Amino acid sequence: MKPRLIVSRQIAAAVVDRIHAEYDCPYEGKEMTVDDVIAALTAHKADALMITSHVKWDAAAIARIPDHVKILATCSVGTDHLEIPALKARGLPATNTPDVLTECTADLAFMLLLNAFRRGYEYDAIMRDGWKRGYGLGEMLGLRAAGKTLGILGLGRIGRAMAQRARGFGMRVLYSGPRRLTPDLEQGAEYFADFRAMLPHCDALSLHAPGGAGTAGIMNAETFALLPKGAVFVNASRGGLVDEDALVDALTSGHLFAAGLDVFRSEPGFDKRFAALPNVFLCPHMGSATVETRNAMGFRALDNIAAVLAGRPAPDMIWS
Numbered sequence: 013m014k015p016r017l018i019v020s021r022q023i024a025a026a027v028v029d030r031i032h033a034e035y036d037c038p039y040e041g042k043e044m045t046v047d048d049v050i051a052a053l054t055a056h057k058a059d060a061l062m063i064t065s066h067v068k069w070d071a072a073a074i075a076r077i078p079d080h081v082k083i084l085a086t087c088s089v090g091t092d093h094l095e096i097p098a099l100k101a102r103g104l105p106a107t108n109t110p111d112v113l114t115e116c117t118a119d120l121a122f123m124l125l126l127n128a129f130r131r132g133y134e135y136d137a138i139m140r141d142g143w144k145r146g147y148g149l150g151e152m153l154g155l156r157a158a159g160k161t162l163g164i165l166g167l168g169r170i171g172r173a174m175a176q177r178a179r180g181f182g183m184r185v186l187y188s189g190p191r192r193l194t195p196d197l198e199q200g201a202e203y204f205a206d207f208r209a210m211l212p213h214c215d216a217l218s219l220h221a222p223g224g225a226g227t228a229g230i231m232n233a234e235t236f237a238l239l240p241k242g243a244v245f246v247n248a249s250r251g252g253l254v255d256e257d258a259l260v261d262a263l264t265s266g267h268l269f270a271a272g273l274d275v276f277r278s279e280p281g282f283d284k285r286f287a288a289l290p291n292v293f294l295c296p297h298m299g300s301a302t303v304e305t306r307n308a309m310g311f312r313a314l315d316n317i318a319a320v321l322a323g324r325p326a327p328d329m330i331w332s
């Protein structure tokens with residue numbers, strides 16, 4: 013008999029194929045709420061649950077997961093939608109999908125950076141509006157990447173992949189985070205123990221830190237003001253790191269040249285003031301959204317589920 017699985021959201025086709033081959037799963041590809049998931053787990057007597065970061069699982073929700081569920085596997089590297097102490101207190105194994113999304117998320121963050129530097133949204137809008145006149149050599153100018161300094165908050169896996177791309181474009185890289193890395197991981201990036209002290213040196217700032225209480229609102233009126241006038245801001249980590257009123261102010265006042273944003277405090281119903289600003293390049297939380305990466309994330313989640321159901325340690329446990 014195949015193990016029973018519930019999947020709380022639409023996932024990549026190749027992952028669905030593997031699920032149907034290996035699991036008894038009533039997959040419909042719909043976006044489920046906590047109530048939907050609990051009902052499905054109970055009705056199906058599920059052994060395992062695969063989720064994504066679209067729904068928060070707080071202690072109350074975690075307490076409602078039936079005892080026959082042996083593992084919760086999230087198809088995300090981020091874990092801020094999970095109340096990890098509650099999972100641990102319950103002894104419910106829980107896993108994420110690190111590593112496999114590093115390159116694609118850094119690609120997207122660098123795409124945000126280049127579009128912010130080079131006015132990607134405005135150029136595209138001009139073309140879609142019929143390119144009604146030619147532009148003089150002093151009009152619609154962006155900023156050159158080469159020679160600029162990029163500050164990175166969080167030189168973890170994705171932050172380091174972002175730094176690698178920046179070096180390839182001739183940029184100097186600074187970083188800040190809880191601790192200094194070894195030189196082989198730094199690859200020449202310069203460390204600032206004090207995040208605020210780094211900001212005045214950044215032509216561009218890119219956030220790659222986890223969400224949650226430790227980083228909530230770390231970009232606010234005070235920290236945006238510490239960036240030099242004309243800086244560019246990129247966020248492909250979590251919207252909760254940013255005070256969005258302060259970001260809108262910094263963009264409308266001209267303190268920031270531009271921003272590239274993939275994540276927002278409210279998703280999918282994001283703050284529409286950003287959509288009215290021509291100097292913002294917007295994406296709908298798509299850092300890992302490539303065929304290869306979404307397949308790899310799903311397969312990694314399934315590998316974790318298989319390990320736990322077979323009585324083996326999960327490779328990507330998020331608590332110990």
Ligand code: DGY
Binds near residue numbers: 249
């Ligand atoms: C992740 O993997 O954490 C992505 O941001 C999707 O939630």
